[in-house]
Structure formats: structure tokens, C-alpha cells
Amino acid sequence: MTHTASPIIDISEVQTGVLQIRMQDYQHKNLFTHDMSRALIEAFNTVSADSTCKAVILTGFDTYFATGGTQEDLLMLQEGHASFSDNNIYALALECPVPVISAMQGHGIGGGFVMGLFADFVILSRESIYTTNFMKYGFTPGMGATMIVPNKLGAYLGNEMLTLAKRYRGEELKQRGVPFPVYQRAEVLPKAIEIACELAEKPRISLIKLKDQLTRTLRKELPVYIEQEVAMHAETFRQQEVKENIERLFGR
Template sequence: MTPYTVSPLVRLEHHLDGHVVEIVLDRPEALNAVSVAMATAIAAATASVAADPRVRCVVLSSSQDRAFCVGADLKERNGLSDDQLAAGRPGNRAAYRGVLDLPVPAVAAVEGYALGGGFELALSCDLVVAGEDASFALPEVSVGVIPGGGGTQLLPRRVGWSRAASLIFTARRVSAQEALDLGCIDEMVPTGSARARALALAAVVAGHSPVGVRQAKKAMRDGADVPLAVGLDIEDACWAATAFSADRAEGVAAFAEKRRPVWPDSESFHPDPLASSP
């Protein structure tokens, strides 16, 4: 594991020879509240990870167990003028989109509070693992705004309109168990073990074809909100990007020879193999 700092607020830790990267939110004194600087750091971290062809899976975690992230830094925002708030909006959007648009699967490891923007960061990941004592909420309407980090779009897509409406309109907080029952999260584990479980899941993902996993995510994400016929064409293009790859040749050979595949060096494929597919 090789840790390095993107900023004083976010650090990256490399696992499994860099195939798994952990993005660690590290502003413990503010429970990882998303300030302007924090948003900039998250955007920089995700851009760095997205550009690294070695990466096969990402884990988003917190440096402490009390909170994953408590959302927007309202103390900072209380001192911003309307012009300053508007000026900071693109950077804030870039942070959440940076997580959402990662080209490899992302797993959120949630302990403690995941409130507002913190819940939205988790929703921006593909899988969410939470400790039993974790709690979740989108309380923005209680302070005069709406969930603006993707919550109004991602939560309905995860749990359906009615369940999302209940959480967003009432601003109520739910336990990890209720979040699991509603479908907001994918796994609940004993308190303090979410990070370990997320890293274990990431290791499983990282063991599979890098090209296959990236293209599977691309097909799923790009095809999620289009007509079925269009989605099937997207799937076919992503299939082509894998079918004629060195990964496919190695995977089939390994199956025939009854051995574990040894995937070609990750440096040999582009972060977006579809860009050069036949």
C-alpha cells in the first residue's frame, strides 16, 4: 500500500500494486464537511484516479469512523455571498461527477454519518457498504435547498420514486438497517468493518478482466436511461471493445487450460478501450 496526499483534505492509498485505489476523505475536524477546498480536492483525486490505467476498482472511505461525510460545509456557506456561492457551484458539481464518472467500479465504505452531500457521494458509487451504526439522510429541504450533488436523480434510480420522495421531502434520517431495507445501500456489516469489506469487494473486482469490467460499467451506465434498442447497441459496442482484446484471448485460454487468467499489463489498455475498438 502506497499512500500519498492529493491535498491536506484527501489522500489516495494504493493497494494490490495500484489496481485498487482508496480515496480517503480526511477532514476529521469537520467530519469531512464539503467545503470549497474539499470539493476541489475530491475532484482532483477522482481525476487522478480516472487517468490511471492501472486502476481496476476504487474504494471511497473516511479517515475516521464517526462520519463518512456530513455534507456541505454550512458554516462556510453561511458566510458566502450569492456570487461566491454561484462561483463555487462548478467545483462542487465536479466533485460529485468525478466520483460518478469514474470509469471503474467504485465502492463506498460508510461508517457513521452520511448526510446530505455525504449520502450523495455514496450514491455516486456503484456499491455501498455500511457499518451497522451508519446513518443516512438528505436533509437539504430543511435548510432551504435541494440535494444538489445528484441526490434527486441517483436516489430515485436506486430505490424508486416513492421511497426517494419520502426521504427527500421529509428530510428524515434512516439507520443502516432501514437504508438496506429500502435499497439505499447494498451491504450492512458490523460497525468498524465497512472499509475492510469494501476493500475485499474491490479485490474481487480487480481480479477480473480490466477491459471487461470497465466496458461492463460503461455499458450499464450509458444504457441506463435510453430506449432498450439503443441500450443494446451500446452493449454491442462495448462487447466489441472486449471481444477483440488481449484480455478476452487470455480469459478464454485460461478457461480452456483450467488455470487462473493472467491479465495483460494494465498499461497496455487505454482508460477508455471503446475509443479504439473496431
């Protein structure tokens, strides 16, 4: 079974019980355009409602996993016309009832990397770039990054990543001891499929109950972090320096 949710999101059945969501916005390199955000929400609604689904693989195309907010949306946030909390795409994997595997075969930038970290299993590629680049522009992180990045990467590396806004190749993160596998790009999706097929051997209700238990603390704490991040944005986003940085540095 193959179902194309939209031209930029493809949902396919890898095997019985395993669905793959592939982000494939070739024009915008998997930026979180309004169309991509809507399509992602619809895709996760589709797989969550599928009573036969036991595991979900989230992946991108070629060298891109997900590359974060658009310049237009960042400028709207800077001008106070929107908030990242208006559109909850960041925690879709966390809220999905069955386990989600982020097969980050390509670059994960800003909110794109953060979204991937909300999955139950994370796989990176050695060649790809991963960064939480919010502070590159001068505004504090959002999308639950202040919670999930230190939680998944460890306090020291997570805080470093959020504060310095550096770019890291997957190979460097592997050497720094990230607690999830890092493979050659061509191996990422096959390894994700292996995990998903192992999950599909288990009863669906058992997978749902266990995920609910394992993620309960994160789901309870996330709204608190989101509220705090929105409050920080009210103070940090409106700076003129931030606007200039978004206009000058975006895409670099």
C-alpha cells in the same frame, strides 16, 4: 504504494489494481469545504489516470463518511452568489472510468450521502446516520439527488427521504429493504476491499467497457436533472425562511 494527495485526502494502494481514497478532514468532519472539494477532484483525477487501477474504494474516517456543504457555502447559495453546479464533486464516482465502491462506514449527510450513491457499489454501516437533509432547510435537493436517490433506494423510499428530510440509521434502511449491504461499521471497509479485490481479478478494459455501458443512461440523464435542480434552486433557495433555517439549524 501510498500517496497523500493532501492533508485531508489520502490515496493508498490496497493491493495491485485497487486504490483507496480516504477523506480525512478531522477538523471539519469531512464537510465539503473548498479544500476538500479540490482535493477530491484531484484524487479522482489521479486514480482515473492510473493505467493499473481496476477498482477504487471511497471511504471516510471514524464515524464520518461525508457531511455535505458548509454553512458558509449554503448561505452563499441562498444569496445567489454560487451554484452547486459550479463544482462537480457529486458525480466523481460515476465519471470515474473504473468501478467505485462507496464504503460509507460513517455518517453520510446531504450531498455527502448523495455523492456516495453515485458509486457503482454502496455499503452502509448499521450505526451511521444517512440523510438527504436539503428540505430540512427548506430548499429543494441538488447535486443530482432527485435522480440518484430514487434510482438507488427505490421510488418510494427515495421520495420519502428527499421530501421529509428525515435521518435514518443504516439498520433502519436495511429493514426498509435498501438494495445494498449494511454491515457493522468495523466490517464496512473489509467488505469493500473484498469486492475491490474480486474486481481486480478482471481485465481493466473489460471493467471499463462494462461500467461505461451500465452507467450510460445515468450519465446521459444527469445533466438534465442538474439543470432542473438549478432552476428549482432559483425559486426555493432565496426565501428568507431558508436563510433563517440555515443559520438556526445547521449542524443540528
